[in-house]
Amino acid sequence: MPSPKRFLVPGLLLSSVMSLAAGQEFLREVAETNVNRQYMIESVSVAGVEVDQLAPSKLPRTLRQRLKSLVGERCDVAMLEDLSAEIRRKLRFLTVTEHLSKGSAPDRIRVNFEVVRRDLAFDVSLPKFLYDSQQGFTGELDAGTRFRQNDFTFGVVSNGDDLTERFTGITARFDSAGFGYIDGSDRIRLGVAFEDYHEQWNEATVAALPGSDLDLYRSRWNVAPQLTFTIARPLTVAVGTSFEETESEAPNAGRQSANAATLDVHYGHKIEGDRLQQQVEGKYSLRVATRALGSTYAYARHLVSMKYEAKFGKHTISDEFSGGAIAGQAPMFDRFVLGSSSTLRGWNRFDIDPLGGTRVVHNEMTYGYRVGEGTVEGFYDAGAVWQPGQFDRAPATLRHSLGAGYKQGIFVVAMAFPVRNGRIESVFMAGMNY
Amino acid sequence: MFLDGDYLRVSLPHIDFLKGKPIERLKDGASVAFIGQVTITTSPNSISPIARSVARFALSYDIWEERFSVTKIGQSPESRRSASHLSAQATENWCLDNLVIDRSQIPLDKQFYVQLDLRAEDPRDQLGIIGDPGINLTRLIEMFGRAPRSPQERWLFNSGPFRLNDLKKTEVRGIRG
Numbered sequence: 001m002p003s004p005k006r007f008l009v010p011g012l013l014l015s016s017v018m019s020l021a022a023g024q025e026f027l028r029e030v031a032e033t034n035v036n037r038q039y040m041i042e043s044v045s046v047a048g049v050e051v052d053q054l055a056p057s058k059l060p061r062t063l064r065q066r067l068k069s070l071v072g073e074r075c076d077v078a079m080l081e082d083l084s085a086e087i088r089r090k091l092r093f094l095t096v097t098e099h100l101s102k103g104s105a106p107d108r109i110r111v112n113f114e115v116v117r118r119d120l121a122f123d124v125s126l127p128k129f130l131y132d133s134q135q136g137f138t139g140e141l142d143a144g145t146r147f148r149q150n151d152f153t154f155g156v157v158s159n160g161d162d163l164t165e166r167f168t169g170i171t172a173r174f175d176s177a178g179f180g181y182i183d184g185s186d187r188i189r190l191g192v193a194f195e196d197y198h199e200q201w202n203e204a205t206v207a208a209l210p211g212s213d214l215d216l217y218r219s220r221w222n223v224a225p226q227l228t229f230t231i232a233r234p235l236t237v238a239v240g241t242s243f244e245e246t247e248s249e250a251p252n253a254g255r256q257s258a259n260a261a262t263l264d265v266h267y268g269h270k271i272e273g274d275r276l277q278q279q280v281e282g283k284y285s286l287r288v289a290t291r292a293l294g295s296t297y298a299y300a301r302h303l304v305s306m307k308y309e310a311k312f313g314k315h316t317i318s319d320e321f322s323g324g325a326i327a328g329q330a331p332m333f334d335r336f337v338l339g340s341s342s343t344l345r346g347w348n349r350f351d352i353d354p355l356g357g358t359r360v361v362h363n364e365m366t367y368g369y370r371v372g373e374g375t376v377e378g379f380y381d382a383g384a385v386w387q388p389g390q391f392d393r394a395p396a397t398l399r400h401s402l403g404a405g406y407k408q409g410i411f412v413v414a415m416a417f418p419v420r421n422g423r424i425e426s427v428f429m430a431g432m433n434y
Numbered sequence: 435m436f437l438d439g440d441y442l443r444v445s446l447p448h449i450d451f452l453k454g455k456p457i458e459r460l461k462d463g464a465s466v467a468f469i470g471q472v473t474i475t476t477s478p479n480s481i482s483p484i485a486r487s488v489a490r491f492a493l494s495y496d497i498w499e500e501r502f503s504v505t506k507i508g509q510s511p512e513s514r515r516s517a518s519h520l521s522a523q524a525t526e527n528w529c530l531d532n533l534v535i536d537r538s539q540i541p542l543d544k545q546f547y548v549q550l551d552l553r554a555e556d557p558r559d560q561l562g563i564i565g566d567p568g569i570n571l572t573r574l575i576e577m578f579g580r581a582p583r584s585p586q587e588r589w590l591f592n593s594g595p596f597r598l599n600d601l602k603k604t605e606v607r608g609i610r611g
Contacts, residue, residue, distance in 0.1 A: 030466075030492035031465045033507075033516070034465045034492075034494040034503075035495070035496045035503035035518060036494060036495075036497055077463070077494075081464075089570075097459075097462070098462070098464065099462045099463065100462060100464075100497050102497055102498060107498075109463070109497055109498075123570060124571040124572045125568050125570045125571055125572070126568050126569040126571055128568060129568070129569075432568055432569065433568055
């Protein structure tokens, strides 16, 4: 059992930010009681300029549509506060506040979003954070800015959760302004990501390597341009390429590349009922590394996942299945791993397979019960990762784990237990956006 | 302080907390939250109260009618209580009327002191720090770097000593805080 002292700092940090999240819930409740909800919105302006009169370069298209759609609707002050936050975030203002004034008739009002500009238009954020009592800290720190509706993000990452390796380094990302408009989203978006990481390998991985045909690398970098198409509101398709190069730890191996064509398909659909809200989500990703793109590695990696979630009253149930297969020889960073903060929680990935595998199946069932502003959850994970032909090293065994946690907004704390014979060591996790 | 049936209530004829920044925000059509607390102690500087009443109020200002509306936010939607078409003074009094202490919590034979603490909650203090992109450190730094709250956003009143038997009694109004 890990020492309670190890949980103290992450626990205190998490409780502070969770109390901020609770405050936001209360303020939303306050906004919903506003007496001006009875009035109809006659016009909407930003910094005193009506939305229709604002130059296209000043306001993203999706935000413009949302603001225009307020006209003729009842005044929802909670929504106006959300829009103020969105304008501030997307246009990187210091403050944005909504101001209501009398309209041209006694049941109508005008809305103006008053803005205060920043001296420096940079946002520094902590988008992901995780403490795992087995794997230590994982986190990301980003600085972002926007120029003519194009987003630029620079980040530093240390991740010991997703792969067999801990990768630490820098990231940069460019996301263009959208082209075209469909169902409240941009029809086409261009993104280019750059990553440069240094790796740390676990002793178990190093020990299992001999005779495996796999290569450990000390660093890797990647450039990945991608075009995302919104086919319809619930369906997006992204196509791109990824030029990834690794620098081997073996003196004679030198640099190796995994240049690939990529495809990501995402489907998400919500069914809102009076008492029952359901959500269906499906994802498919394909990565084909080929020598035609100058790649040293040649392989095809498929990963599919499906999730169903239902909410009724205070209860939530969800089930998520994922399965993947790799044909050919993939580098370590593309091999499948179980035993992370989202798969077979409670298991140590190095006890399952320190090299990862080329086949994976995993299922996660969760039941949640809302308590106050958060949700108490119980979960059951089951999964297996293996490599055909290497069952003597790592047999394809179906493993199970159980756990419980508390979730509030983007924050979660959980304790997970592997189901196995012998000594059971629980894992404590506290994180955000995991 | 006065006794109203089984409840102890606070009465302040000139409390006047609807002023300054909160009233500016209200007249912009925004909602403003106030958190009120009445504590009863047996000595003037005690930090452990023998009785306490805490309530959260959501205020808004009707742009056309130019009158106030107030809701006491409870643990559940059913426990909410509201009033509308109020003047500023009537709104302040309504908030005080909804901060009551059960007289059974106060010892009959001891003197006690009363503290009323009212604070306006600034939504801009918190919104925007936590969202889909995680924790926005720029906004967190801006929040802590801001000048401290101006005194008119917090009101603290102390009075006493009182004895339960010496308090003025009024007819039962039937409102439970």
